[in-house]
Amino acid sequence: MSNSDRKQSVDSESAVLVGVQLPDDTYHGEPLDELTGLVETAGATVVGRLTQKRQAPDAATYVGHGKVDELKFVVDATEADVVIFDNDLSPAQIRNLEETLKVKVLDRTEVILDIFSTRAQTHEARLAVELAQLEYSLPRLKGMWKHLSRLKMGVGMRGPGEKQLETDRRLAEKRITDLRRDLEKVHKRKEREVAGRRDRMTVSLVGYTNAGKSTLMNALTDAHVLAEDKLFATLDTRTRRWQLPGWGPVLLSDTVGFIRNLPHNLVASFKATLEEARQADLLIHVADASSPVALDQIKAVYDVLREIGIEEKDALLVLNKVDQIADPASLEAIRRLYPSAVTISARTGDGLPRLAAAVSDALSQDFLDLEFRFGVSNGRLLAYLAKYGEVISRTFDGDLATVHCRLSRQHLGALRDDPEIEIHPYVASTITRHGADGAVGEVA
Ligand SMILES: Nc1nc2c(ncn2[C@@H]2O[C@H](COP(=O)(O)OP(=O)(O)OP(=O)(O)O)[C@@H](O)[C@H]2O)c(=O)[nH]1
Numbered sequence: 001m002s003n004s005d006r007k008q009s010v011d012s013e014s015a016v017l018v019g020v021q022l023p024d025d026t027y028h029g030e031p032l033d034e035l036t037g038l039v040e041t042a043g044a045t046v047v048g049r050l051t052q053k054r055q056a057p058d059a060a061t062y063v064g065h066g067k068v069d070e071l072k073f074v075v076d077a078t079e080a081d082v083v084i085f086d087n088d089l090s091p092a093q094i095r096n097l098e099e100t101l102k103v104k105v106l107d108r109t110e111v112i113l114d115i116f117s118t119r120a121q122t123h124e125a126r127l128a129v130e131l132a133q134l135e136y137s138l139p140r141l142k143g144m145w146k147h148l149s150r151l152k153m154g155v156g157m158r159g160p161g162e163k164q165l166e167t168d169r170r171l172a173e174k175r176i177t178d179l180r181r182d183l184e185k186v187h188k189r190k191e192r193e194v195a196g197r198r199d200r201m202t203v204s205l206v207g208y209t210n211a212g213k214s215t216l217m218n219a220l221t222d223a224h225v226l227a228e229d230k231l232f233a234t235l236d237t238r239t240r241r242w243q244l245p246g247w248g249p250v251l252l253s254d255t256v257g258f259i260r261n262l263p264h265n266l267v268a269s270f271k272a273t274l275e276e277a278r279q280a281d282l283l284i285h286v287a288d289a290s291s292p293v294a295l296d297q298i299k300a301v302y303d304v305l306r307e308i309g310i311e312e313k314d315a316l317l318v319l320n321k322v323d324q325i326a327d328p329a330s331l332e333a334i335r336r337l338y339p340s341a342v343t344i345s346a347r348t349g350d351g352l353p354r355l356a357a358a359v360s361d362a363l364s365q366d367f368l369d370l371e372f373r374f375g376v377s378n379g380r381l382l383a384y385l386a387k388y389g390e391v392i393s394r395t396f397d398g399d400l401a402t403v404h405c406r407l408s409r410q411h412l413g414a415l416r417d418d419p420e421i422e423i424h425p426y427v428a429s430t431i432t433r434h435g436a437d438g439a440v441g442e443v444a
């Protein structure tokens, strides 16, 4: 089968969706709405939807026997090509269901991985997706190679997915090792790159997929990044200069969107991309306030952020798409929970000055814990630190002065730009930044 054949078969593929609600499920939305969006983004057409409430999944087929019969009936009646579960299935459950239904059976994670594999643009994103796909499917494909190759190719089988069918498990394992090593290299390089930009303020846009991050990026800068009504339109980080009113230029980054129950190995693989967010001076968490499940989405984003070591308080919440909110009460409900959130519309530009002011405020409040070493004859620098900084200690050793103080990033920037103040005088001058865990390196 050639590549173009495969793409066509996906576009014309019809899918029946299945969702099982378990007692610990706290999601408030319509059970299969999000999966429908994912499946359509992957290029298939939804021809049937079945839901069931259960106390626990059935070990053999996830849904109960009666439901399997009903599913078989729907699959036959609609001549569906694929059945897609909203829940993660075990390899045995997939096998049993495929034997009975005689069509391919996928789960939500595979659909997400499939979308990522068709959308990844950069080298890094491709590596990350291939690794996640291999890691996810390897344990489930053991002993299933023949079984799977009998089934029709399509959603979930593209990209590296189908390569696995041709290769053997050992090759796949070797590939995983290579991919991990390559990604580690990319990660290291990214860390250095990001660290190299330390003295410029960086702001990252994060948020649920389709919340409007790229649209906001375009509204604030001349980025011209792709923004569209599809899930996971953005997979690669883009950084642009944002002329922040009342502050000056900062670097603004757009990032990959998050989703509820984001496949775990995908989070790990995108670590390098998310590194941008982790190292940012400020995160703007963009939420789609017009979504009926806005609160679930906001919570899901905080969950992913915590996984990469970022606390809720470190992100500025922005409630986007206020132009399309039909019921003001729903916005009020969100605002009651997050009173400091800024409401905007990236589309109409409403609230953008308010957002700029909030970002500028947040950055100004940000003080750095610094240690300056310089020649004692540099009286201007000493005076500057005494005037604008909060001096914690001052020691003089011969003609070397060491001043430990807190200084806002804004004043550090101004200090650097001041032609009157020499911060590289006769004696080597260094500024060390103190993080929560002690000194984290030089910034000058
Ligand atoms: N009505 C309205 N629509 C918006 C607004 N902001 C974004 N959108 C629309 O929402 C859709 C998604 O926008 P994107 O900017 O691509 O969203 P994203 O967060 O970058 O999404 P991913 O990159 O897929 O994670 C697009 O169709 C936008 O036109 C807004 O303020 N109001």
Ligand SMILES: [Mg+2]
Residues within 6 Å of the ligand: 213, 214, 215, 226, 227, 233, 234, 254
């Ligand atoms: Mg985007």
